[in-house]
Amino acid sequence: xxxxxxxxxxxxxxxxxxxxxxxxxxxxxxxxxxxxxxxxxxxxxxxxxxxxxxxxxxxxxxxxxxxxxxxxxxxxxxxxxxxxxxxxxxxxxxxxxxxxxxxxxxxxxxxxxxxxxxxxxxxxxxxxxxxxxxxxxxxxxxxxxxxxxxxxxxxxxxxxxxxxxxxxxxxxxxxxxxxxxxxxxxxxxxxxxxxxxxxxxxxxxxxxxxxxxxxxxxxxxxxxxxxxxxxxxxxxxxxxxxxxxxxxxxxxxxxxxxxxxxxxxxxxxxxxxxxxxxxxxxxxxxxxxxxxxxxxxxxxxxxxxxxxxxxxxxxxxxxxxxxxxxxxxxxxxxxxxxxxxxxxxxxxxxxxxxxxxxxxxxxxxxxxxxxxxxxxxxxxxxxxxxxxxxxxxxxxxxxxxxxxxxxxxxxxxxxxxxxxxxxxxxxxxxxxxxxxxxxxxxxxxxxxxxxxxxxxxxxxxxxxxxxxxxxxx
Numbered sequence: 001x002x003x004x005x006x007x008x009x010x011x012x013x014x015x016x017x018x019x020x021x022x023x024x025x026x027x028x029x030x031x032x033x034x035x036x037x038x039x040x041x042x043x044x045x046x047x048x049x050x051x052x053x054x055x056x057x058x059x060x061x062x063x064x065x066x067x068x069x070x071x072x073x074x075x076x077x078x079x080x081x082x083x084x085x086x087x088x089x090x091x092x093x094x095x096x097x098x099x100x101x102x103x104x105x106x107x108x109x110x111x112x113x114x115x116x117x118x119x120x121x122x123x124x125x126x127x128x129x130x131x132x133x134x135x136x137x138x139x140x141x142x143x144x145x146x147x148x149x150x151x152x153x154x155x156x157x158x159x160x161x162x163x164x165x166x167x168x169x170x171x172x173x174x175x176x177x178x179x180x181x182x183x184x185x186x187x188x189x190x191x192x193x194x195x196x197x198x199x200x201x202x203x204x205x206x207x208x209x210x211x212x213x214x215x216x217x218x219x220x221x222x223x224x225x226x227x228x229x230x231x232x233x234x235x236x237x238x239x240x241x242x243x244x245x246x247x248x249x250x251x252x253x254x255x256x257x258x259x260x261x262x263x264x265x266x267x268x269x270x271x272x273x274x275x276x277x278x279x280x281x282x283x284x285x286x287x288x289x290x291x292x293x294x295x296x297x298x299x300x301x302x303x304x305x306x307x308x309x310x311x312x313x314x315x316x317x318x319x320x321x322x323x324x325x326x327x328x329x330x331x332x333x334x335x336x337x338x339x340x341x342x343x344x345x346x347x348x349x350x351x352x353x354x355x356x357x358x359x360x361x362x363x364x365x366x367x368x369x370x371x372x373x374x375x376x377x378x379x380x381x382x383x384x385x386x387x388x389x390x391x392x393x394x395x396x397x398x399x400x401x402x403x404x405x406x407x408x409x410x411x412x413x414x415x416x417x418x419x420x421x422x423x424x425x426x427x428x429x430x431x432x433x434x435x436x437x438x439x440x441x442x443x444x445x446x447x448x449x450x451x452x453x454x455x456x457x458x459x460x461x462x463x464x465x466x467x468x469x470x471x472x473x
Contacts, residue, residue, distance in 0.1 A: 005085065006085050006086070006087065008084070009063070009067050009084065010066050010067055010081050010082070010083055011063060011066070011083075012028075012066075012078070012082065013080075014036070014080065014095070015029075015059060015062055015063060016059065016091055016095070017090070017091075017093040017096065017143075018097070018098070019055070019094070019096075019098070019130070020035070020036070021097075021098065021099050021127040021130075022042075022101065023042060023101065023103045023121050023123075023124070025039070025041040025042040025043075025045055026038070026040045026042075026045050026125070027039050028059070029098060031078070034075075034077065034078050034318070035074060036074060037073050037074065039062075040125075042124040042125055045125035046124045048125075049129075050125075050130045052092075056091050056092055063089070092138060093140050093143075094131075094134040094138050094139050094140065094143055094168075095143050096146075097131070097144070097146065098145075099145055099146065099147050099152070100148045101123040101124075101127045101149070101150075102121065102155070103120050103121055103149055103150045104121070104150050104154055105150055106177070106180065107151070107179060107213045108213060108214040109212060110211075110212050110213070110214070110246075110248070111244065128157075128161060131164060134168075136167075136168055139169060139170060141418060141423055143169075143170045143171065144170060144171040144172070144173060145165055145171070147173065147174045148175040149175075151176065151177055151179070151180075152175070152176060153176050153179075153180045153185070154180070158182075159184060162184060166193050169421070170417065171195045172188065172193060172195055172196075172417075173194075173195055173197075173198070174188070174194050174196065174198070175198050175199075175200075176197065176199055177199060177200065177213075178201075178228075179215070180224075181227065185197055185231075189228055189232045189235060189236075189237030190232075190236075191235055191236065192235050192236020192237055192414070192415060192417070193236075193237075193416070195236075195237060195238065195415055195417065196237070196238050196239075196240055197228055197237060197239050197240070198239075198271065199221065199225055199239075199240075199241055199242065200243070200244050201221060201225075201241055201243065201261070202242075202243055202244045203218065203254055203258065204255060204257020204259070204261065208251075208253075212246070212248050212249065222261055225241060225265050225267070226264070226265045229265050232267075232268055236414055236415060238268040238269065240268060240270070240307070241265065241267045241269075241270055242270075242273065242309065243258055243271070243272050243273070244273055245273070245274050245292050246288065247288070250291035251291075252294075255291060255295045258295070259298050259302070262304070263302060268453070269449075269453075270299060270306040270307065271306065271309040272292055272295065272296060273308075274288055274310070285324065292332075293328070293331035293332045293335040294335055296332050297332065297335045297336060301339075305449075305452065307449045310324065310328075311325060311449070384407055385407065385437070385438065386404060386409065386439060386441045386442075387408070387410060387411065387412050387429070387437070387439045387442045388408060389411065389412045389445075389446070389454055389458060390412070390413045390414075390446055390450075390454060391411040391418060391421075391428055392445070392446055392447070394471065395443070396423060396424070398443065398471070399426070409437065409439065410429050410437075411426060412429045412430070412431060412442070413429075413431075414430070431457070431458070431461045432461075435461060439467065440467070441467055441468075441469065442458055442462070442467055442469070443469055443471060444468060444470045444471065445470075445471040451470055455468060455470055
């Protein structure tokens with residue numbers, strides 16, 4: 001029995017605990033251009049009472065398909081697949097939820113597959129009933145739901161969904177087009193139950209917006225986003241504004257218009273990406289990449305570091321996605337050289353457009369030291385209470401550090417949805433609780449795009465930046 005449990009198999013976190021509710025039906029996930037095999041078609045799911053046990057059986061079926069050398073399922077072409085022992089696999093939990101059961105929308109974006117197929121349909125099965133099969137104890141500490149579709153603000157029972165996710169302490173990422181203002185979204189940003197609200201504006205002028213989305217709503221969207229940004233500045237949620245580069249929006253008027261709109265609205269982050277609906281073909285992205293690099297450089301010159309959305313999206317799952325991102329980085333370097341912009345160093349931490357000094361960087365925790373003002377400083381006997389921020393794969397990895405493990409007292413996160421949860425027995429504290437704990441050191445270990453934001457918040461919260469250090473890659 002032990003030999004079977006220790007056997008290495010191929011698996012994926014989304015296979016084990018993910019659920020994708022789409023207009024096509026129910027599956028484990030859909031990530032960029034890759035979708036896992038479907039569990040139940042939408043029509044079939046509408047005629048069934050789907051239980052947790054049935055979901056677990058489908059996950060086991062998919063795991064078997066992934067490890068069957070005679071099959072050629074889509075998951076075998078995804079770079080998120082890893083090897084692990086069977087005893088490490090748990091198919092009973094609720095983790096990444098992709099909520100897109102309806103494709104109903106009040107825009108007609110010309111890069112959207114639903115527009116191309118004229119496939120705007122209401123939900124054909126009860127996704128909330130399936131979610132309710134999972135109890136609070138089934139929810140993973142890092143469980144999150146992506147509201148998308150379709151336009152989620154149009155859901156008539158939106159409050160019922162939000163209540164479920166709040167009660168089950170599942171973080172909410174809400175993808176809205178911003179056309180219709182929602183008080184529920186505003187309130188979720190204020191109280192922090194909505195971790196992220198994201199809107200793809202994709203234009204810097206009303207004419208381009210109308211051309212791409214077939215609706216004259218540019219000014220209305222910007223006004224609603226300004227209100228959401230204000231809500232996020234009050235509370236725990238974050239607003240991101242996204243720009244999807246297509247053949248229609250690469251001109252200077254749109255690049256500058258979008259830049260100045262963001263400078264006025266002041267979102268927490270700006271996300272840049274591409275129209276990947278043509279990604280699998282031979283489409284030439286040269287013009288989009290050139291415009292991307294120009295916009296990236298302009299934002300940096302105004303003290304804003306845009307987020308490369310594809311890093312956490314398409315580049316995670318395919319070599320083609322990684323190659324695309326390498327082309328983007330190359331174009332950015334060329335643009336920086338041409339415009340004499342200081343090169344961006346991914347290892348550095350940028351706050352307000354300025355690179356922080358080396359005194360806040362952990363070089364190598366396993367060597368028991370970090371640099372401060374260029375000199376190596378040893379962790380000493382007085383450093384006995386360490387907090388990690390935020391809870392994420394990078395910070396969780398530090399638990400395994402031989403000399404750090406006995407000093408770590410927990411994690412800290414600003415998100416109220418994860419407060420009180422535990423990871424490997426260590427609690428997650430709020431920022432306020434962290435200050436009261438009197439930690440000797442706070443280690444920021446996060447993806448590069450979030451380091452500056454977290455460092456800046458913690459410096460303000462603790463009032464003592466000397467206690468905060470940042471791990472670099």
